Amino acid sequence: MKTYFLSIGLSLFTSALFAQDLPQSQVPSVVVNQFNNDFPKAKDVDWELKNNVYNVEFEQGWDKDFEAWYSADGKQIKLEEDLTKRELPKAVIATIEKEYPSFKLDDIEKITEAQKVTYKVEIENKSMEKTLFINENGIIKQ
Template identity: 30%
Template sequence: MRKLFNISLIFMAFTVISCAQKGDVSQSVKKAFNQKFPDAKKVSWDQENSHEWEAEFTRNGLEYSANYSVNGEWLETESEIESAEVPAQVSQNMTKDYPDARIKEVFKVERKDGVFYEYEFKLNGKTQEALYDSSGNKVENQKSAEEDEEYEKEDDD
């Protein structure tokens, strides 16, 4: 039993150390971020994957996230908005596509190819997402296996 306990402690220590050794945000990423968001407050960085960084921050009292490539190229900015801020056609199409959905959150997503609106909603006991362009066209229905786990945890709460 003691041996199992020691192995568990070693595993936990290794996990903590490996998480702490994530790469640092490069100067090119920080510079690009500071140029685009000079008024950002409470900035925290997280490495999304091997080729992307995400900054979470506040601006004018609102919460944002912005994603950058490891080379400092801006990829997207996301901010939570009120349903009333969504263009009418987007809102109408969401209601038509998912009439029984219970909307949890709405995000404005800005990318080089335009502005999009992402809905997070609950339908048939599962949390889902849908993305629409500014004209109300459904762009994609996003949901990864990792998000499935995250949603299941949230749904249990």
């Protein structure tokens, strides 16, 4: 039992070493300025530093969640945004309906990285859950 609590405490301590919550005042101004330029209507902004990359979670509009990553020089590295089914490209919907006809959509994210867009789609039916990564043309990535 002692070992159990020690391992839990150690894992919490080591996870704190790799990700650190930051007040915006400790984020480089070039990063904050670029973020504010990219997302002027952002609210509920939370910053974190992970492996020398600035991660920011925020909302825009009516509770639409986003997560963005910035390098120390203010370049956006990656962006994830929550989507609804209506916002998915028709090719993505067609692939899911064809390949997984008994599944329903559960959670959808649009991931933009290096100017490439991928849709992370969680689907489920009565007995199974799956996560799919699909490009804009409806091709499932393996």
